[in-house]
Amino acid sequence: xxxxxxxxxxxxxxxxxxxxxxxxxxxxxxxxxxxxxxxxxxxxxxxxxxxxxxxxxxxxxxxxxxxxxxxxxxxxxxxxxxxxxxxxxxxxxxxxxxxxxxxxxxxxxxxxxxxxxxxxxxxxxxxxxxxxxxxxxxxxxxxxxxxxxxxxxxxxxxxxxxxxxxxxxxxxxxxxxxxxxxxxxxxxxxxxxxxxxxxxxxxxxxxxxxxxxxxxxxxxxxxxxxxxxxxxxxxxxxxxxxxxxxxxxxxxxxxxxxxxxxxxxxxxxxxxxxxxxxxxxxxxxxxxxxxxxxxxxxxxxxxxxxxxxxxxxxxxxxxxxxxxxxxxxxxxxxxxxxxxxxxxxxxxxxxxxxxxxxxxxxxxxxxxxxxxxxxxxxxxxxxxxxxxxxxxxxxxxxxxxxxxxxxxxxxxxxxxxxxxxxxxxxxxxxxxxxxxxxxxxxxxxxxxxxxxxxxxxxxxxxxxxxxxxxxxxxxxxxxxxxxxxxxxxxxxxxxxxxxxxxxxxxxxxxxxxxxxxxxxxxxxxxxxxxxxxxxxxxxxxxxxxxxxxxxxxxxxxxxxxxxxxxxxxxxxxxxxxxxxxxxxxxxxxxxxxxxxxxxxxxxxxxxxxxxxxxxxxxxxxxxxxxxxxxxxxxxxxxxxxxxxxxxxxxxxxxxxxxxxxxxxxxxxxxxxxxxxxxxxxxxxxxxxxxxxxxxxxxxxxxxxxxxxx
Ligand code: ASP
Numbered sequence: 001x002x003x004x005x006x007x008x009x010x011x012x013x014x015x016x017x018x019x020x021x022x023x024x025x026x027x028x029x030x031x032x033x034x035x036x037x038x039x040x041x042x043x044x045x046x047x048x049x050x051x052x053x054x055x056x057x058x059x060x061x062x063x064x065x066x067x068x069x070x071x072x073x074x075x076x077x078x079x080x081x082x083x084x085x086x087x088x089x090x091x092x093x094x095x096x097x098x099x100x101x102x103x104x105x106x107x108x109x110x111x112x113x114x115x116x117x118x119x120x121x122x123x124x125x126x127x128x129x130x131x132x133x134x135x136x137x138x139x140x141x142x143x144x145x146x147x148x149x150x151x152x153x154x155x156x157x158x159x160x161x162x163x164x165x166x167x168x169x170x171x172x173x174x175x176x177x178x179x180x181x182x183x184x185x186x187x188x189x190x191x192x193x194x195x196x197x198x199x200x201x202x203x204x205x206x207x208x209x210x211x212x213x214x215x216x217x218x219x220x221x222x223x224x225x226x227x228x229x230x231x232x233x234x235x236x237x238x239x240x241x242x243x244x245x246x247x248x249x250x251x252x253x254x255x256x257x258x259x260x261x262x263x264x265x266x267x268x269x270x271x272x273x274x275x276x277x278x279x280x281x282x283x284x285x286x287x288x289x290x291x292x293x294x295x296x297x298x299x300x301x302x303x304x305x306x307x308x309x310x311x312x313x314x315x316x317x318x319x320x321x322x323x324x325x326x327x328x329x330x331x332x333x334x335x336x337x338x339x340x341x342x343x344x345x346x347x348x349x350x351x352x353x354x355x356x357x358x359x360x361x362x363x364x365x366x367x368x369x370x371x372x373x374x375x376x377x378x379x380x381x382x383x384x385x386x387x388x389x390x391x392x393x394x395x396x397x398x399x400x401x402x403x404x405x406x407x408x409x410x411x412x413x414x415x416x417x418x419x420x421x422x423x424x425x426x427x428x429x430x431x432x433x434x435x436x437x438x439x440x441x442x443x444x445x446x447x448x449x450x451x452x453x454x455x456x457x458x459x460x461x462x463x464x465x466x467x468x469x470x471x472x473x474x475x476x477x478x479x480x481x482x483x484x485x486x487x488x489x490x491x492x493x494x495x496x497x498x499x500x501x502x503x504x505x506x507x508x509x510x511x512x513x514x515x516x517x518x519x520x521x522x523x524x525x526x527x528x529x530x531x532x533x534x535x536x537x538x539x540x541x542x543x544x545x546x547x548x549x550x551x552x553x554x555x556x557x558x559x560x561x562x563x564x565x566x567x568x569x570x571x572x573x574x575x576x577x578x579x580x581x582x583x584x585x586x587x588x589x590x591x592x593x594x595x596x597x598x599x600x601x602x603x604x605x606x607x608x609x610x611x612x613x614x615x616x617x618x619x620x621x622x623x624x625x626x627x628x629x630x631x632x633x634x635x636x637x638x639x640x641x642x643x644x645x646x647x648x649x650x651x652x653x654x655x656x657x658x659x660x661x662x663x664x665x666x667x668x669x670x671x672x673x674x675x676x677x678x679x680x681x682x683x684x685x686x687x688x689x690x691x692x693x694x695x696x697x698x699x700x701x702x703x704x705x706x707x708x709x
Contacts, residue, residue, distance in 0.1 A: 025674035026559045027270050027567035027639050029176070029183075030059065030127060041570060042263025044652040050267070050568065053126070058654050060249040062267045062566065063121040063227070065193065068645035069268035070121065070225065073253065073656065074705045077227040077245035078196065079121070080689070081646030082661045083204030084327075086223035088320045089116030090198050096312040101319065104200035106697045113194035113226055115238045121190040121227050122170070123247075124566045127183050130158055130173060134182040144537030145530065151179075151540060158184055168235040176560035177276070177547055179540030185565060190245055192228035192238045197699050199223070199692050200606055206593065208602025209326045213334055213665045215584055217633040217682050218593040221661035222689045224702060251648055254655035255708045257687045258573050258634065259626060260586050265570035266638050266660055266681075268647030270562035273671045276547055278373070279348035280380035282672055286339045288387050290332040296395070296451075297329035300444060307440045314437060331642075331668050338669025338678070358553045369549040376542040379535060388451075389459045390528050396448045396521060400436050404429055405490055405518050408500045412507045417500055426497060433493035442485055446478035453477070463520020467513055484513035562641050571638035576680050578666050586636065587685070589629035612695055622691045631685040634658055639674055640681040649683045658683035 028036060033051045043050075051059045061072045063079065066088070070081035083090075087101075093114050094101040107113040137154045138147050155173035162171040162184055173184050198204065203220040211217055227245040230236035258264060274281065304322050308314035339345065356373055359365045396402055411417055411425055449468040452460055467484060468477045489495035489512050499507070499515070507515065551558060575586040590613045597605050612618050613630075624631045640647070640660060649658035663670070666678035690708060693699040 024570075025275075025639055025679075027273070027562050027569050027641075028559060029565065029567055030124070031129075031183075032559065033568050036568075036570075038265070038570060042572075042652050043265070043570075045654050049654055050265075056249045058249060058251065058650070059124065059267060059566065061247060061251045062269075062648070063123045063190075064187075064269045064564070065121045065225065065646070066116075066119050067271075068643055069647040069660075071267075071646075071648040071656070071659075072227075072247035072250040073224075074250055074707075075246060076705065077247060078250075078702075078705055079193075079225040079227060080648070080656070080659055081223055081225060082659065083199060083219075083221045083223045084323065084661065085646045086116065086195065086198055086225060087323060089119055089193075089195055089225075090223075091316055091319045092117045093195060094316055096316070099312070099316075100195075100198060101316065102201050104203070104697065105195055105198040106699055107194075107196050108699070108701055110244070113196050116193045116195050116225060119193035119225070121193060122187040123190070124185060125169070125188050126186040127565075129181070130184045131181045133158055134173065135179075142537075143534070144541070145533040146537065147540060148533045148537035155182065162186065174563050174565050176563065176565075177544065177558075179542075179544030180547060181560070183565070189235050190227045190229060191235055192242050194226050194228060194238075196224040196226050197693055197697050197702055199696060202601075202604050202606055203609065203692055203696065206602065206605060207596070209330065210602060212327060213330050213662060213668060215578075215633075215635055215664045215680065215682060216588045216592060217662070218588055218596060219633065219661070220684055220688055220692050222659050222684050222692075224693075251650070251654070251656045253686055253690070253706050253708055254651055254653070254657050255621065255687065255690060257624060257631060257685055258649075258651055258657040259624070260573050260575070262573045262657075263570070263652045264573060264636055264638065264657065265568060265650050266640060266644065266647045267566065267568050267650070268640070268644040268660065269564055270567050270569075270641045271564050271643030273562040273641055275561055275672060275674065276543070276550075276558060277672070278376055278380070278546060279345050279352055280377050280384075282339065282348060283345045284380055284384050284387060286336065286345060288384060289391065290336055292388060292391060294329045294332040294336070296447075297325040297332075299447065301325050301329070303440055303443055307437060317435060317437070334665045334668030335671065338666060339672065342669065342673065344669070344673055355550060355553050359549055362552075365549060365552055369545055372542055372545040372549060375538075376546055379538050379542065383535060386459060386528075386531065389455055390532075392448055392451050392455075393521065393524055393528055396445070397525065399445050399448070400432060400441050401445065401485075401490055401514065402518060402521065404432060404496060405499070405514055406522065408496060409507060409515065409518055409522075411500060412502055413504055415504070422500065426500065429496050429500075430493055433496070438485075442481050443478065446481040447474060449481065450474045450477045461520045461524045463517055463523075466520075467517045484517075488512050488514040490514050562643065564643055569639040571636050573634055574637045574680070575635060576637075576664075576666075576678065578664065578678065584635065584664075584680075587624070587627060587634050588632045589624075589627050590632060591629050593632060606696060608696060609692075618691065618695060622687050624687070630688060630691055632688045634683050634685050635664065635680050636683070637676060637679060638681050639670070639679060641671055644681070656686055658685050659689065 030051055034047055038047055049057055051057050063070045065081055066085040068085040070079040073080045090101050134154050137150045159171040159173050168188055170187050170189050173182050176183055199220050206219045228242040229245045231241055231243055236242055301322055304318045308318050352373055359369050449464055452464045469480055471477045485491055489499050573586050575584045577583050593605055594610055594613045597603050622630050644660050647660040648656050649660055651657045660681055660683045662682040664680040667680050670679040693702050
């Protein structure tokens with residue numbers, strides 16, 4: 001009792017105490033870091049230790065990996081990231097006999113480290129503003145589609161020229177503000193990434209989908225990987241003789257962790273935010289896109305769950321996709337709730353009306369921007385009309401049968417049916433047929449075709465109606481899909497290989513129902529691509545103008561939306577009030593995990609973990625002195641989004657105190673609008689990472705490599 005009330009007092013005190021120290025909205029690009037007065041916010045090291053273009057700094061210890069972020073934590077290329085980032089590497093390595101996903105994976109020797117298939121790392125080496133070079137290709141007479149193409153091509157060309165024949169290097173031009181500013185990034189690439197330590201699923205994903213995007217949290221969402229290069233130090237694909245990569249810089253672990261109110265910062269690769277978009281864009285997502293995707297993902301998850309019940313091999317096969325879909329659908333639900341609660345569309349509309357008044361009151365601005373908002377609105381209205389058609393077509397394009405047949409048909413049309421490319425396609429097809437769960441894939445196909453039938457008549461491709469019939473009953477569409485599949489060449493792998501052997505004429509004359517369907521879908525896709533190019537070209541002009549007008553009105557510069565480039569965000573360990581009469585503290589503990597533990601998935605912590613808590617038979621240095629317990633997760637008001645998964649949480653001295661893995665439910669909407677009130681991200685406390693590695697993984701070798709204990 002005493003302990004609780006002491007903590008409560010501390011929490012309340014901290015909430016008030018920190019009022020003066022505010023985090024700011026912002027995922028700051030490298031170019032902005034030196035302009036931030038981070039010392040005044042609480043940083044204890046020189047800002048050049050974070051980013052120093054002329055020397056080595058913390059930025060050199062950060063990599064992009066598996067769609068998220070990782071950080072080097074040893075001189076031997078050891079990477080700390082999230083369990084959910086390593087997830088697909090672990091599922092790939094798992095079989096029902098060696099279920100590393102369920103049981104965890106520990107490589108106690110370098111030889112035992114297992115290739116994380118399909119993973120690579122990117123490390124930012126340099127950047128350069130190329131806005132002038134990119135926009136210099138736009139000329140007055142260009143149509144919107146030509147403008148979009150010219151910009152895209154120039155971005156690719158600049159990247160390619162910069163890469164030239166440099167080994168280990170890949171370059172990319174990123175759009176910072178559409179139609180306004182572009183930066184060329186140079187990345188070092190590493191192609192051999194291996195699994196080192198992965199906790200059991202019941203730790204790494206403790207709480208599962210119930211707790212995902214939720215606080216309070218007790219998930220040990222971390223894993224260790226290692227980057228390898230060839231013996232000559234150059235980038236190389238996986239090979240036994242490869243050696244650990246020596247990063248320019250690695251991050252030191254701070255085994256003492258952090259406390260409520262402490263200053264923290266994050267370096268990482270946030271994926272996408274939409275903070276500078278107009279009200280119409282947000283309305284389109286709120287009313288049309290997010291509800292559709294969320295409903296479809298829910299349906300797909302349910303279908304896969306039912307199909308794989310009791311079949312562990314199939315569950316492992318589906319695991320990766322299901323996890324991604326579940327993560328996205330819950331995020332969309334959070335966003336929808338947030339958008340409604342905030343009334344963001346209405347707020348932005350009111351703001352845009354004010355902006356229009358300001359533009360009209362200023363002759364110079366009026367001459368440039370009087371029509372901008374109206375035209376921008378018209379583009380989004382047009383998009384709204386066809387948005388569902390575009391989404392369904394793109395989801396259909398990812399149906400495995402459709403995607404494979406489409407590749408085969410393209411190869412036949414191009415005459416690419418012999419040689420290395422064709423062999424690779426053949427091998428790919430053979431492998432895919434071994435993996436596809438036919439019933440599920442046909443089921444998905446039928447549902448999407450059925451969705452097409454609900455669109456306005458002029459948006460329904462004739463080929464789809466011919467294939468699915470004019471059925472409005474989904475079960476009937478499914479029956480037709482199954483029937484067509486039986487009759488089609490693609491019903492078997494051998495049949496698909498036969499199609500690859502056809503010539504163009506034979507393909508053109510084919511009445512195979514799937515060939516006809518793909519032909520129709522391909523034609524539709526061409527229409528959609530042209531529509532998108534036109535829209536993109538229009539948006540590049542209008543969104544640039546919109547932003548210029550807003551900057552003139554608000555008299556400030558804006559931070560570019562997240563775009564998967566390296567960013568810094570800073571803030572404080574801090575709780576929040578998500579709802580009326582509710583206050584969340586910013587740290588969770590082992591006690592909370594044990595209290596939550598029902599023994600049933602996803603609250604089925606390993607027995608050893610519960611025993612450790614009950615007997616307190618562990619080294620007390622893992623405990624937090626104030627909490628008198630092992631801390632598990634923490635909450636902070638930093639500005640993060642997807643892609644920041646796995647980012648290091650660093651203390652005022654630039655040492656590692658945690659690994660970022662999620663946001664609170666209310667914070668999912670911060671992709672559109674950040675707020676001190678609800679924008680809270682979640683990380684695993686480094687002390688829990690070390691605790692789990694030691695006591696569950698018996699991975700003392702890891703702790704030694706990290707320089708602790
Ligand atoms: N857990 C999140 C993700 O997987 C990270 C975030 O978006 O904050 O996308």
